[in-house]
Amino acid sequence: MLAVYKKELRSFFNNMTGYIFIAFILVVAGIYTAANCLQGMSPDFEFVLASLSFVLLLCVPILTMRSLAEERRSRTDQLLYSLPMKVSSVVLGKYLAMVTVFLIPTGVMMLYPFILAMFGSVPFLTIYSAFFGFILLGAALIAVGMFMSALTESQLIAAVISFASLLVIYLMSSLASMVPTTAVASLLCFSALVLVIALIVYSMTHDVYAAISAGAILEIILLAVFIFKRTALEGAFPGVMRALAMFDRFNSFALGIFDVTAIVYYITVVIVFVFLSIQAVEKRRWI
Amino acid sequence: MIEVKNLVKRYGTNTALKGISFKVERGHIYGFLGPNGAGKSTTMNIITGCLAATEGEVIINGHDIFEESVEAKRSIGYLPEQPPVYPDMTPAEYLTFVAEAKGIEQKDVYEKVNEVMEMTGLVPMQKRLIKNLSKGYRQRVGIAQAILGDPEVIILDEPTVGLDPKQIIEIRQLITSLGQKHTVILSSHILSEISAVCDYIIIISRGRVVASDTLANIRAKLSEDKKLELLVRGDENKIRMTLNEIEGIESYETALDEAENAVRVILQCVKHADIREALFFAFSEMHYPVLSMTDVSATLEDVFLNLTEEASTAEEEEEEAPAPVYKLPEEEREEDEVEERTEDDASEDVSDDDDDDYTPMFGGKE
Incomplete structure (x- = not known):
């Protein structure tokens, strides 16, 4: 698992994907911080994170599209199958590498509250609990994106279907309110x-x-x-839809609520989708 | 060492393997021979755990590849048909990854990687990106990956496809030297390659093993019935009379060759008899010059063609149906790769850029 993790992490920085992902998040974060916190003179960095959750919608597919689809296309999956490793450790290594890449811009952003602290008092506890929620949200979205990448051998299709499904998840609570509750x-x-x-x-x-x-x-x-x-x-169907609205769970963190059910929810999503990805990769051998 | 029992693989309604069984013993080089679409790659993919079998089992050093896959795969190094290399890594980086994934201890990784790079002649290329390497060097990276960590069995699927003659000779030498320490299984549809390198041959056709014997045994069977073709200038009747007197001839035919103004004789010898000298002296006594004498015994090619054709005709009779017109997926896949390969050969640079195309396409979008 460690070997796959190291290789994946290196490959993100051997080609442009890792840099683009990090730069994109940091640029948007910079704009929001400048507009909200510096010009708007607000110490509430958690709202920047809330706005950034939409940016994840665009970025996560870029990060995940390559992960399992490209192995399939270039037939390098045959190497991974023939090496003495379990499929689960290959998939887990890849997943952790993607989460690590996601943690890099998040780690940089964690320094921003200290810059804000130079101008006044900053609610550190609220902000860092929001960061915690943000990381969980990112980890859950990456798991979903990786699963989509396991379903196809084209990076483009993987990117499009993960973007589409993340968009549906993003809009889920609005869609749920449209469905009659009878x-x-x-x-x-x-x-x-x-x-x-x-x-x-x-x-x-x-x-x-x-x-x-x-x-x-x-x-x-x-x-x-x-x-x-x-x-x-x-009201059962709208209820089910609301349960799938992954972005909404983050809002309670952004409002300063440390929501234990949300933590359990995100961890469950990660486990389910990593498990499904492992199964999807295992299934490829049975074709 | 490796025991393959009754492997069956079905792709939907097509059956690619119809019960393949064979045993591989330590210290030989095995040649896996068969026409395109016979099931060579499918069998190799199943042995190495890249593909699941519909029925049957593969036992490697006492470990079942499906039940205890990690233990079984430890004693295998595999080079698939298309070398499974990552284009945006250098050979050194790539081999380091494989070494770590194979569980080689951290302190030995550097040494082992260098060792295989020297064996495969990759040292001058170790700092270049694999996407910039030629097909031959990529193939070597693939072989280096397979032999890394000294696995007991090395399985190579068509290792010399797409290489130039000089590289083919080098790779063959490498395989021969590997055969001294390891068990090697090699697939090919090129007979000369198999006969040059292997000492045990398994011929498969249409998903069945049609022959499995040592090269020496197959050769011995070939030399059992020797056929000679002679061109003798002289009178046809007298030649026939002379031939009747020589011992060791089972049957013969004669025909006039107008162009050469001579008689063409094709004769079948009795088993184990060498009558070339007798023929020469018999005709020289008569002052009939022998213009040429050629050995036209069955070659390995003939055996191969005979066996694979027999298998397919037997199949048709058995099924009482014409040969399926649709292709097996296996065949399609191999054909695809052949096409890719010809592109590779035609313009190395164009195919090299293929991998590049992906990143800028998305890179440009953001």
Whole structure:
């Protein structure tokens, strides 16, 4: 794992990716700091971080698109498979290298509050708890981006699908407020989801019966809940959507709340997506 | 040392491997021979853990490649068809990474890397980026990677493809020298290469092992029935009479060669008989000049073609269906690579830039 970590970290600085990522974040952070804190004369650096969370949406796909897709395209994955290493340690090494690259501009930004402190009193505790949330958010987004990169062998497609999915996640809470909270609306939305799941099952197994039976079972459960415990479905779909709104969890940190559920949430997201990436890479051998 | 038992690999409805079994013993150089799409690369990918098999097992030094993959892979060095190198690293950096990944101790890494670079002649190129190296040097980087850390078995998939004749000779010498200390498995569809380097041959065709024997045994079988072609100037009937008297001829045919004004004789010798001298003296006694005498016995090529064709006709009969028109994925992949390779050969620089194209494309966007 250490070997892969070192190699990945070096490769980020052998080509432009690492520099572009760091420079982009720092330039935008500089602009926000200058506008918000220096010109606006505000000591609240956490709002700069809140604005920067949108920038992560653009930057994270650049960081992650290459990670697993390029190995596949250039057939270097054959080297990684034939070396005496577990797939999990390869993926984990790559993930930690990307998180390390993300920590570099974050580390630089951690010095900014000290510059602000030269002009007045600064709420250090709030700011650094916001930094903690920012790092967790970044780590979660990188895990999602890496998973997208594991699904394809084209960097471009990896970048586009990670950007699209991060954008959906970013807009999720606004989308959730658009969905009606009635039980019928939830039933319809979940049914659409069941249909998508059945299609995915079909595309993975090419087995019509498996897809239909999986869809039918889920649909029956759904109808059973709808008939016998109708209240449970009221507002359930918007609730699920809100649970996927990863950026919103960061807002409580930005408001100065050290939210333990948010920490658990982000760590869960990281574990789930790193696990899914490992599975996706393992699956490539079975084609 | 390596035991491959009844490997089956299906790609959707196509079956690329139909039950491959063989054993590899210590200290030999094995040649893995087969036409394109026979399943050579698929088999090698399964042995090295790059691909999962549908059925069957591979046991390396007592470790199953699917169950205890890390232990099994420790005793293997693998060079896939396309050298798995990172274009934006130098050979030294790349080999250091591989050494660390293979679990070589930190204090030995530098020494081991230098050792393999010397063996493969990479020392003058160690500071250049791999994307700027020629195909031959990239191939050497791939071989260096495979032999790093002294694995007991070295598996090389078509190691000389795309190299120039001088490099081919160098790589062959390297493989021969590796064979003294390691077990080497080498795949190729070039027969002369296999016969020059290997001492044990496994021929596969259409996903089955059709022959598996030492080179010496195959050679011995070949020399069992010797065929000679002679061109003799003289009377055809008298020549036939002379031939009837010589011992050791199983059968012969004669034909007039108008252009040479001579008789062409093709004769099949009795097993283990060498009748060339007898023929020469018999005709010289008659003052019939022998214009030429050629050994036209079956070559390794003939054996190879016979075996692989037999296998495919047997297959057709067995399946009672015409040969599938669609290609196996294996075949497609190999063809793709051949195309890439010809591009490589045609203009090294253009293909080198390929890897570059990616970064600026995105770099420009931001």
